[in-house]
Structures are given as C-alpha cells and as structure tokens.
Amino acid sequence: MSKKKLVLVGNGMAGVRTIEEIIKLAPDKYDITIFGEEPHPNYNRIQLSNVLQGKTTLQGIIMNDWDWYKENNINLLTGEEVLKIEEDKVHSKNHTVDFDELIIATGSKPFILPIPGATKEGVIGFRTIQDCKDMFETSTAYKRAVVIGGGLLGLEAARGLLDLGMDVHVVHLPSYLMEKQLDPAASTMLQKELEQQGIKFLMNKQTVEIVGNTRVEGLKFIDGTSIEADLVVMAIGIVPNSNLAKETGLYVNRGIVVNDFMETNCENIFAVGECAEHREVTYGLVAPLYEQAKVLAARITGKPTKPYEGSVTGTQLKVAGIDLFSAGEILDDPSTKSIKMHNEFDGVYKKILIRENRIVGIVLYGDTSDSTKLFRMLAKKEDISNLTSVAILSNGDGGTTTSDDISTMPSDEIVCGCTVVTKGTIVQAVKEQGVTSVEEVGGCTNAGRSCGRCKPLISNILSHTLGDQFKATSTKKSLCGCTTNSREEIVAEIKEKGLTTIKEVMYVLGWKNEEGCSKCRPALNYFLGMIFPEEYIDDRNSRLVNEKLHANIQKDGTYSVVPRMYGGVTSAQDLKKIAEVAEKYNVPLVKLTGGQRIGLFGVKKEDLTSVWKDLDMPSGYAYGKTLRTVKTCVGSQHCRFGTQDSMSLGIELEKKFERLDTPHKFKMGVSACPRNCAEAGIKDIGFVGIDGGWEIYIAGNGGTDLRAGDLLCTVKTKAEVMEITGAFLQYYRENANYLERTSNWIERVGLDHVRQLLDNKEMIQELNQRLDTSLKRYIEPWKEAVENNTVKETYYTKVQLT
Ligand SMILES: Cc1cc2nc3c(=O)[nH]c(=O)nc-3n(C[C@H](O)[C@H](O)[C@H](O)COP(=O)(O)OP(=O)(O)OC[C@H]3O[C@@H](n4cnc5c(N)ncnc54)[C@H](O)[C@@H]3O)c2cc1C
Ligand SMILES: NC(=O)c1ccc[n+]([C@@H]2O[C@H](COP(=O)([O-])OP(=O)(O)OC[C@H]3O[C@@H](n4cnc5c(N)ncnc54)[C@H](O)[C@@H]3O)[C@@H](O)[C@H]2O)c1
Ligand code: SF4
Ligand code: FES
Numbered sequence: 001m002s003k004k005k006l007v008l009v010g011n012g013m014a015g016v017r018t019i020e021e022i023i024k025l026a027p028d029k030y031d032i033t034i035f036g037e038e039p040h041p042n043y044n045r046i047q048l049s050n051v052l053q054g055k056t057t058l059q060g061i062i063m064n065d066w067d068w069y070k071e072n073n074i075n076l077l078t079g080e081e082v083l084k085i086e087e088d089k090v091h092s093k094n095h096t097v098d099f100d101e102l103i104i105a106t107g108s109k110p111f112i113l114p115i116p117g118a119t120k121e122g123v124i125g126f127r128t129i130q131d132c133k134d135m136f137e138t139s140t141a142y143k144r145a146v147v148i149g150g151g152l153l154g155l156e157a158a159r160g161l162l163d164l165g166m167d168v169h170v171v172h173l174p175s176y177l178m179e180k181q182l183d184p185a186a187s188t189m190l191q192k193e194l195e196q197q198g199i200k201f202l203m204n205k206q207t208v209e210i211v212g213n214t215r216v217e218g219l220k221f222i223d224g225t226s227i228e229a230d231l232v233v234m235a236i237g238i239v240p241n242s243n244l245a246k247e248t249g250l251y252v253n254r255g256i257v258v259n260d261f262m263e264t265n266c267e268n269i270f271a272v273g274e275c276a277e278h279r280e281v282t283y284g285l286v287a288p289l290y291e292q293a294k295v296l297a298a299r300i301t302g303k304p305t306k307p308y309e310g311s312v313t314g315t316q317l318k319v320a321g322i323d324l325f326s327a328g329e330i331l332d333d334p335s336t337k338s339i340k341m342h343n344e345f346d347g348v349y350k351k352i353l354i355r356e357n358r359i360v361g362i363v364l365y366g367d368t369s370d371s372t373k374l375f376r377m378l379a380k381k382e383d384i385s386n387l388t389s390v391a392i393l394s395n396g397d398g399g400t401t402t403s404d405d406i407s408t409m410p411s412d413e414i415v416c417g418c419t420v421v422t423k424g425t426i427v428q429a430v431k432e433q434g435v436t437s438v439e440e441v442g443g444c445t446n447a448g449r450s451c452g453r454c455k456p457l458i459s460n461i462l463s464h465t466l467g468d469q470f471k472a473t474s475t476k477k478s479l480c481g482c483t484t485n486s487r488e489e490i491v492a493e494i495k496e497k498g499l500t501t502i503k504e505v506m507y508v509l510g511w512k513n514e515e516g517c518s519k520c521r522p523a524l525n526y527f528l529g530m531i532f533p534e535e536y537i538d539d540r541n542s543r544l545v546n547e548k549l550h551a552n553i554q555k556d557g558t559y560s561v562v563p564r565m566y567g568g569v570t571s572a573q574d575l576k577k578i579a580e581v582a583e584k585y586n587v588p589l590v591k592l593t594g595g596q597r598i599g600l601f602g603v604k605k606e607d608l609t610s611v612w613k614d615l616d617m618p619s620g621y622a623y624g625k626t627l628r629t630v631k632t633c634v635g636s637q638h639c640r641f642g643t644q645d646s647m648s649l650g651i652e653l654e655k656k657f658e659r660l661d662t663p664h665k666f667k668m669g670v671s672a673c674p675r676n677c678a679e680a681g682i683k684d685i686g687f688v689g690i691d692g693g694w695e696i697y698i699a700g701n702g703g704t705d706l707r708a709g710d711l712l713c714t715v716k717t718k719a720e721v722m723e724i725t726g727a728f729l730q731y732y733r734e735n736a737n738y739l740e741r742t743s744n745w746i747e748r749v750g751l752d753h754v755r756q757l758l759d760n761k762e763m764i765q766e767l768n769q770r771l772d773t774s775l776k777r778y779i780e781p782w783k784e785a786v787e788n789n790t791v792k793e794t795y796y797t798k799v800q801l802t
Contacts, residue, residue, distance in 0.1 A: 003031045006300075007090055007099040009082045009244070011036025013045055014273025014289040015105030016064055021297030023072055029301060033075040033097045035082045035090065040129055041066055046286060048132050049153075049318045052160025054512065055484070058129060085248040085269075101268045101300060104245055104256060108238035108274040108284065113148065117210030123232045126157045135231070139164035142230030146170075146219060148207055150177040152317055154235030158199050159319040161233070163512065169200045169227060171207060171219065173236075181315055181326040185342060186349050186365040193322060193347070197513050202227065240275045240282050255282040260307030262296040272296050278310060285313050287417050290446075312379045314417055316368065320481035321517035325371040328378050329353050329361030336360065341393055345545040345553065347518040350393050357385040359392075366518075372457060376413050406464040415461065416447035416454040423461055430465045438462065479738075480519035482511050487737050490524070494531055502528065502539055522547075523738035526625070529661055530733050533774040540795075546623035549795055550781040551608055554601060559608060561600040563617035564658065567632045567650030567670070568596025574617065581614050593622065595629030595667070609796050612782035619782045621659065625739070627666050630654040631679065635672030635689070642672035644689030649718055650678075653725060659778035660729065660771075663736040663745075668725075681709045684732075684742040685725055690714070694721050698728060698754070699746035707743040710751050712758065727758055727767040730774075 006022070008015045011034050019032060036042075040062070047061040069076040080092040089098050110125025112118050122138065124131050135157075138145075145161040147154045150172035161168045170177075176187040177194075191201060206222040210232060218228040240255035251257045251265040255277030262270045262278075273289045274282060283289060288311035298305030314327035332338055332353060341350040346366065352374065353361030359378040364371055370393065377384060384392065411424035429435050429444045438458050442448045448455045456477055478484050485493070490509065499505045502524045506516055516524070521542040528536045546552050551559040563578070578598055582590050588602035597620055603611055612619075621628060630653050633639065635646030650670040669680035672689040680686025682702035686709050688695045693716040700709025712728070715721055731754065736745040746754065757763055785791050 004029060004100040005098055006030035006032045006101050006103070007097055008032070008034045008103045008105060009085075009090060010105035010107060010241075010273070010275070011038065011040075011042055011076070011078065012105060012107045012273065013042070013063075013286055014107070014293055015103060016042040017290055018103060018105065018272050018293040018296050019072075019074070020064075021294055022301055025297055025303050026301040030101075031075075032073070033077065033099075034069070035080050035092055035095075035097075036076065036078045037081040038128060038130070039079040041069065041076070041078070043129065045127070046318075048126070048129070049156035049160060051132055052135060052157065053163050053318075053320060054160075055320075058132070082244060085244065099268075102270070103296070103300075104250075104264075104269065104271045104275060105273040106241035106244060106275045108240050108282075110234055111237045111239050112234050113207060113236065115207060115209055117212065117216070118234075120210055120212050120216045121214050122212075122216035122230060123210055123234065125234050126153055127238075131233075135161060135164065135233070138231045139166050143167050144169075144229050145231045145233065146227060146229040147233045147235055148219075149173075149235035149237070150201070150203075151180065151235060151237070152178065152315060154233070155194065155199075156318055157233050157235055158194075159197070161231075162198050166231070167200075168198070169202055169229075171202045171205045171221075171227075173204070173206055175204050177201070178317070178326075181330065181363075182324070182365070183330050183332075183351060183363055186324065186326075186351070186363050189344070189347060189349055189365050190317075190322065190324065193517065194319070196515060196517070197321060198515075238274065238284055240277065242275050245271065245275070253277050253280070260295075260309060261299040261305070262292055262308065263299070270296055270300065278308065281310060283311065283313065285315060287311060287419070288313060290419055314362070314371065314375045316371075320512045321519070322481060323364075323366055323368050323519075325362065325364040325368040325375075327362045327371075327375055328359070330363060339392055352392055354384065357383050359384060372413070372415065372417075372454075375417065376410075379414070406460055415457050416445075419446040419448075421445045421447035426458060426461050427465055430462065436462065436466060479523060480517055482506075482513040482517055482520050483509060485509055487523070491527055491531065494527060500528070500532065500535065502542055516542075518544075526661055526663065526738050529777070530774070533770075533777050544625070547625065549608075550619055550623065550785065551603075552623040556602075558602045558604055560622065561603050561608070561611055561615070562593060562597050562620040562622035563615055564620040564654070565597045566654045567630055567647050569632075569647055569651060570598070577615055577617070581611055584614065585611055593629075595620075595622075596631050597622075597629060605796065609785050609792055613786045615782075617782075618658070618780050624661075625664050626660055626662055627654065627657045627668070630668040630670060631683070632670045633672055633677035635670075639672065641675055642689065643691055644672045644694065646670040646672035646678065646687075646689060649687065649694075649721060652718070652722070656722065657725070657729060657775070659780075660733075660775060662729065662733055663738050664741045666729070666732075666742070682706070683709065685709075685728060687721060692716060694718075696721065696724055699742040699751075701741060701743035705741065705743050710746065712751075712755060723764055723768060724758060726771045727764040728754070730767040730771040731757065733771075733774075 042064040044061045044063050047056055050056045051058055077095055082090050082092050084091040089096055110127050124134050145166040145168045147158045147170045150170050158168045158170050176184050177191050207219050208222050209220040210216055211218045216229055216232050218226055220226045242252045242256050245256040246252040255275050256264055256271040258264055258271050258276045258278050262272050264271050272292045291311055292308050295305050295308040316325045336353045336355045339352045348366035351363040352359055358381050362374045409423050413423050415421055415423050425445050426441055429441055433444055435441050435444050438448055438455050441458050448458050477486055479487055493509055499508055505524055522544050525539050525542040529538055540548055553559055582600055585607050587600045591599050593599045630650040632646045632650035636642035636644055653668055666684045669678040669683035669686040671678040671680045674688055676688055680688050681697055682700040686697040686700055693714055695714050696712045697709030698712045701707040732742055
C-alpha cells in the first residue's frame with residue numbers, strides 16, 4: 001500500500017514535536033514533507049534568550065539536526081515560505097507539494113507597534129535566530145539599546161543586551177513589570193534586582209514615534225519626553241501567524257480555530273501550536289503546544305486519545321540571578337483568600353491564592369523550590385483544606401527536594417512542565433530503558449530539553465531511583481544565576497587559586513553579573529571567611545540585611561534587641577538592666593523568646609546603639625546564620641529526674657561556639673534526662689543526659705522542615721561532648737550549601753557518612769583545630785557598634801535599607 005502524503009507548514013517547536021509523535025506511533029504511515037521559512041533545522045526557540053545571555057550557543061539549541069530529518073526520510077525544505085494552500089497542494093516560491101493531510105504550525109509573529117518610524121533600520125522583534133544575530137552584530141557597533149515591553153520576552157532580551165555590553169533601557173506601558181504574571185510586590189522586587197544588574201526602566205511610558213533618518217535614533221513618548229536609541233527591540237506580545245490559513249478559507253478568529261482534536265473546519269487540515277486557537281485561547285508557551293502535539297499525532301494516526309481540553313500554564317523568567325515562578329491568577333479579589341510570605345531581606349516573596357479550598361494562583365519570587373508541588377495542586381485542583389499554611393509554603397531556605405519528597409511524590413505528578421513528562425514516565429525510563437543520567441532521560445522522554453528548570457528535580461528522581469548508579473555529573477546545580485559554577489566548584493577554586501575577595505572570585509570565575517546578586521554575595525562572603533579565617537576581612541555589605549545591622553527588623557520598621565542569656569540562665573542584675581532599658585526607651589513589647597531569652601521588640605533604629613550600650617550585654621545573634629541559642633532544662637542541680645548537669649553544659653557550649661558563622665542558623669538543646677524538657681531532639685545538635693554520659697542527636701528541626709534528630713553517638717564526658725560538637729559544626733560549615741539547614745544537609749549527605757567520619761579521632765581533632773582558628777576571628781558586634789564611630793555612622797545613622 002502506498003504511503004499517505006503528510007505536509008507540515010512550519011518547521012518550529014510544535015510542528016516538529018507533532019511529527020516526532022507521529023513517527024513514534026506510526027513510523028511507516030506517511031511520506032513527510034516539512035516547509036520551514038527559516039533556513040535552520042528545528043531549534044529550541046526558548047533558548048534564544050540563553051544564547052543572547054551567553055549561556056549557550058546557536059549550535060547548542062538545535063533540537064533536530066539535519067541528520068534526524070534524513071534518518072526519518074523527511075523531505076525538509078528550509079528557507080521556503082509557503083505562500084498558498086490549495087485543496088491538495090501547497091506552494092512555496094520554488095516548490096509545489098501534494099498532500100493528503102496538512103498540518104499548519106506557523107507559530108506567531110512579534111507584534112510591532114503601528115507607529116511612525118517602526119520600519120526603520122535597527123527596529124526588530126525577538127523571535128528568531130536572525131533576530132539574535134542582529135542583536136549580536138548591533139552590539140559591536142552601537143551602544144544604546146531600548147527594549148519596548150517589560151514582559152517575559154522584553155526582560156530576557158534586556159538582560160541579553162546588557163550581557164552584550166549595551167546600555168539598556170526598558171520602556172514599559174503599565175506601572176509595574178510583568179503585570180500579567182506578577183503582583184506589584186513581586187514586581188517591585190524584580191525591578192530592584194534588575195536595576196542592580198544594570199537595566200534602567202522607564203515606566204508608564206507610551207511610545208508614539210520612532211525617530212531617525214534611515215536608522216533609528218530615538219523614541220518619543222506621549223508625555224512629550226524622549227530617549228536616544230541605536231537599537232529598538234519590540235517585545236510587546238505576539239500575534240498568531242494565521243494569514244495563510246485565512247487566505248485558504250479556514251476559519252480564523254485570533255488564531256486558526258480548532259476543536260479538541262486540533263482539527264480545523266477543513267477535513268484534512270489541522271493546526272497546532274501558537275497559530276491555533278482552541279476554545280478561544282491561543283497559547284504562547286511551549287507546554288500546552290506539546291500537549292496539543294500529542295493529541296494531534298494520535299488523531300492523525302488513528303490511535304485512541306483523550307481530547308485536548310486546554311492547559312493551565314506556569315512561567316518563569318530566564319534571567320541570571322532571578323528566581324521566579326507564576327501560574328494561574330495573580331491578583332487577590334473578594335472571592336479569594338491568600339497565604340503570603342514576604343521577606344524583603346532575603347529577597348523572598350510567596351503568594352498562594354485560594355478559592356473554595358483550591359489553589360487558583362501562585363506567585364513565587366526568590367525561592368521557587370515549591371513550584372512543582374504547588375503547580376500540581378493548582379493544575380489538579382487538589383482540595384487543600386487538610387493542609388496548614390506551613391505545609392503549603394516552605395520556609396524559603398533554598399528548599400531542596402529530599403528523598404522523602406520524591407518517594408511521596410505521586411507517579412502522575414508532572415516533573416517537566418515544558419514537555420509534560422511525569423515522575424512515572426521518568427521512573428519507567430530508568431527501569432525499562434536503563435537511563436542513568438539527566439541527559440539520557442531527556443533523550444528518552446524529552447524532559448528537561450526546553451527551559452531546563454526541571455533538571456534538578458529529574459536529578460533527584462534519578463538519584464532516588466538509582467542510588468549509587470546515578471551519574472550526577474551533568475546535573476550540577478549552580479550557586480545562582482550569576483554563575484554556572486556549583487558550590488563545590490567555587491569552594492575548590494577559591495582554595496586552589498587562593499582567591500581572597502568576593503570581587504576576585506567573581507572576576508576569575510567569570511561571573512555573568514559583575515555585582516553578583518543577593519544569593520551569591522552572602523554565600524561568597526561566608527565561603528571566604530570559612531576557608532581563610534585568619535586572613536579574610538568580612539565584607540559586611542555582602543551580608544544579609546539583618547546580619548549587616550546586627551538586629552532583626554520588624555514589620556513596622558523598628559528592630560528587636562535580644563541579648564545573650566547563656567543556656568537560658570539570667571540574673572537579677574541582668575533582669576534589672578533589661579527592665580530599665582525597656583522603660584527608658586519606651587520599648588512597646590518585652591517578650592520571652594522560644595529560645596529561652598528576653599526580647600525587646602519595637603526599638604527605633606536611632607536608639608539601637610544606645611540600647612546596646614545601656615544593656616552592656618553581648619548580642620544574642622537572634623538575626624544571624626550562626627549559633628542562636630542553647631536551650632537547657634534545669635537538670636540535676638534542681639530536678640529530681642536529672643542525671644546530668646544540663647545548665648552548665650549548655651552555658652559552656654554557648655560560650656565556646658557563639659558568633660561562629662554557619663551556613664544557616666544553628667540551634668542546640670541540652671536535657672538532663674530522656675524526658676527531654678529542652679527538646680534536644682529537634683535541634684541541630686541536641687544532648688540528652690543518661691546514666692554515665694550523654695546521647696548526642698544531630699540534624700533535628702522544629703520549624704517548617706519538622707525532623708527528629710538522629711542519634712549520632714553516646715559519650716561519657718563533657719569534654720567529649722565539646723569535641724564532637726566542634727567537629728560536627730566544622731564539618732557542616734565546610735560541606736553544607738549556604739542556607740542549608742542541618743536537617744536538609746544530612747538528608748543529602750547521609751547520616752552514615754557523618755557517623756563514620758565522626759568516629760575517627762584524628763578527623764575530630766583536625767576539624768576542631770580548624771574550628772578553633774575560626775573562632776578567633778569574631779568580635780562582639782554590639783560592643784563594636786557602640787565604640788566604633790565609623791561603624792555607628794555607616795550603619796546606624798546614615799544607612800538606607802535597600
Ligand atoms: C526568546 C524567546 C524565549 C521564549 N522562552 C520561552 C520559555 O521560557 N518557555 C516557554 O514555554 N516558551 C517560551 N517561548 C515561547 C516558545 O518559544 C513558543 O511558544 C514556541 O516556540 C511556539 O512553537 P510553534 O511551533 O507554535 O511556533 P514557532 O516555534 O515559532 O515555529 C513556527 C515556525 O513556522 C515558520 N513559518 C511561519 N510561517 C510559515 C510559512 N508560511 N511557511 C513556512 N514556514 C513558516 C516560522 O518561520 C517558524 O520557524 C519563548 C519564545 C521566544 C521568542
Ligand atoms: N520565560 C518565558 O516563559 C518566556 C520568555 C520569552 C517569551 N515568552 C513568550 O513569548 C511571548 C511574547 O512575550 P512578550 O513578553 O512579548 O509578551 P507579553 O504579552 O507577555 O508581554 C508584553 C509586555 O509588553 C507590555 N506592553 C504592551 N504594549 C506596550 C507598549 N506600547 N509599550 C511598552 N510596553 C508595552 C505589556 O504590558 C506586557 O507586559 C509570550 O507568549 C511569552 O509567554 C515566554
Ligand atoms: S529533662 Fe529530665 S532532668 Fe531535665 S527538667 Fe526535664 S525531667 Fe528534669
Ligand atoms: S520544565 Fe522546562 S524543560 Fe522541563
């Protein structure tokens with residue numbers, strides 16, 4: 001039987017994906033011809049932003065190379081725009097091809113403002129490899145770039161142009177960026193970060209004319225202002241490419257109208273991708289287009305398929321140093337309730353919109369580690385009435401997916417949003433096709449081959465499924481968007497090359513953003529201090545804001561002051577001092593904290609140094625990534641059950657290890673008997689007195705990542721407790737990711753590994769020696785602020801919180 005003739009118009013992402021699916025389902029059914037207007041094989045359009053930002057090359061974004069077409073006997077006609085479709089033929093300038101079935105997948109065009117001057121040289125869209133090449137070329141001869149449109153495309157283009165060395169302005173019509181994806185709070189954080197990276201913004205600006213002779217020289221705005229420009233990139237949305245279909249007599253509204261099986265009103269013509277309009281919606285992201293491709297392939301090959309019923313989409317911005325995710329509804333309304341978390345200092349904002357116990361909108365900025373889980377809840381309309389807000393939102397600690405998360409993840413949960421691949425499909429590929437790396441998973445299932453956001457999660461699934469067989473090499477996690485280097489690589493380079501300052505690390509390791517971002521600067525400052533404790537001078541301005549000020553800012557802009565109370569023990573004298581200070585400075589709230597101390601809440605910034613002076617007590621570091629408190633029970637001195645002296649051990653521990661920088665906050669607890677009144681089992685390290693010694697528990701957590709500590713070992717003496725604590729602290733300092741709590745870290749490195757290591761006397765000694773050297777570098781910060789006028793001036797008089 002002779003094969004049927006299938007023609008595809010549009011050699012882009014949706015069309016070629018449909019052909020791939022058709023070949024999988026019915027390899028011999030068709031003679032296939034593909035017309036492509038562009039002169040390239042199918043490439044990953046999504047990655048054009050990464051090409052512009054120097055993260056990959058044009059060659060690296062080809063998805064189906066020339067050989068693929070040959071191997072599949074596809075007649076590929078590139079550089080050929082289809083100009084006309086007749087009943088059973090398509091015509092381009094040089095070719096006419098017959099068809100039995102025709103797929104139109106012509107994508108979209110950039111929307112170009114219909115204003116005077118819009119056709120001048122130097123005015124372009126951002127859609128194709130050619131646009132990318134134009135931007136590269138322009139940047140070698142010109143300096144001033146203006147991007148019109150502060151949406152996803154405009155901001156990715158702006159960042160790319162900045163990377164090409166241009167001076168970049170973004171002109172945006174509404175009052176805040178990405179208004180379709182973000183609410184004002186998240187948008188403000190985004191704008192601030194992009195401004196720090198060097199992009200300038202002109203908001204509320206409507207362009208009315210592009211001026212210049214043959215080439216663009218500037219823009220004029222409706223308010224009478226103007227700006228000079230050598231290059232203008234229009235990124236103000238897209239228009240479905242449906243003219244050809246319209247001329248053919250197909251039913252076209254905004255896009256080519258299709259039913260749930262991607263059929264047009266003409267029996268043997270189908271449409272898929274951005275050019276298609278399904279249930280009055282046209283899409284501009286790849287995930288729904290791939291869903292459409294699957295349904296169409298099944299329909300054409302006569303295989304059973306569910307109808308395509310539309311898609312819920314989620315987006316993120318591909319800009320170095322920015323972590324955001326958005327899906328569903330964005331703005332609150334009277335029918336929604338929301339859970340919000342806004343931590344301006346760590347640059348994290350999360351908003352979950354809920355209607356009738358179901359998530360209907362997600363906006364995450366600064367920490368998107370929960371995006372997959374939340375997106376699943378949204379897409380599946382899961383009833384969340386049984387969940388607490390804590391369970392819905394994690395704590396913004398940079399959240400890693402643990403082995404437990406993977407094992408409880410449902411098999412049908414979508415892992416790769418771009419390609420709609422589930423956990424079940426990946427596990428199946430591992431088990432049935434023997435894949436062992438993220439790249440191989442991509443080859444087999446396509447997961448991870450578009451934006452790449454899902455690669456860490458794929459890596460975790462592989463690691464969970466394969467254990468030691470997993471080839472983790474291709475999935476290293478970069479420290480932040482400013483660099484492709486992982487934490488391990490950076491630490492190794494600092495040691496090997498003897499890099500001594502943050503600037504030097506960024507320069508030598510080729511940071512994409514020379515100022516760094518709010519993620520990498522504090523991390524680098526920490527690494528350098530940890531590696532070179534004797535030489536490195538702390539860069540206070542690179543610290544997270546609360547640490548920079550040695551005080552925790554409160555909701556209303558005032559501060560809290562929490563003095564140290566070693567082991568939770570105080571005295572009448574200290575209590576008197578605290579009472580006097582509270583009265584003198586009209587402190588509105590005096591409260592016992594969860595860590596057995598007294599906090600003064602609501603202190604004005606200008607009073608901070610005087611309050612510290614009058615208190616004359618050490619800082620309790622209630623704001624720091626360091627040892628917070630050592631909680632103790634009263635123990636054998638007073639309690640009839642006590643077998644050990646918990647208070648004196650707690651005081652000794654706190655006195656020895658206070659002020660030490662750690663990857664994240666670190667808490668200790670000491671109970672004098674297994675009744676465990678000091679909750680030692682949910683501390684980073686906890687001690688429980690038993691007859692003749694102490695049990696040592698590690699990696700407990702009483703916060704959002706609730707976790708019971710693991711028994712590390714049992715020791716006999718206080719000296720051994722101090723030694724093991726020092727070794728554990730130093731090993732955690734040297735090996736955990738920055739902002740990784742011990743509870744997450746131990747899940748990652750494994751309890752057995754740490755147990756084995758701390759069973760080695762020599763190792764314990766070496767770790768303690770390095771720790772002791774580090775401990776020498778710290779001074780009492782409140783005392784310094786009181787005594788050093790420069791510090792006082794810089795941080796407590798003039799400083800602006802930005
Ligand atoms: C810079 C950039 C970044 C993006 N980032 C993301 C992202 O992070 N995530 C995401 O999900 N989506 C992203 N997108 C959108 C995504 O790339 C598109 O949704 C997707 O490419 C659309 O696929 P398509 O096949 O419908 O259209 P296209 O990929 O545009 O393919 C259509 C093809 O048809 C050709 N064609 C048109 N008319 C004719 C004709 N008459 N004859 C012959 N050929 C013709 C065109 O030349 C084109 O090659 C991004 C887009 C851009 C431009
Ligand atoms: N990371 C991603 O997922 C990604 C990246 C790039 C592109 N894309 C897709 O590509 C398509 C095009 O993206 P886009 O950003 O151009 O479209 P968009 O419609 O998402 O955003 C356009 C932006 O331009 C603004 N705007 C409109 N008219 C303006 C004017 N006259 N002056 C100034 N600003 C104006 C709008 O307010 C809007 O914020 C979209 O479908 C998008 O989803 C996605
Ligand atoms: S832990 Fe034991 S010793 Fe300590 S207070 Fe409680 S019961 Fe008493
Ligand atoms: S989520 Fe984009 S490639 Fe997987």
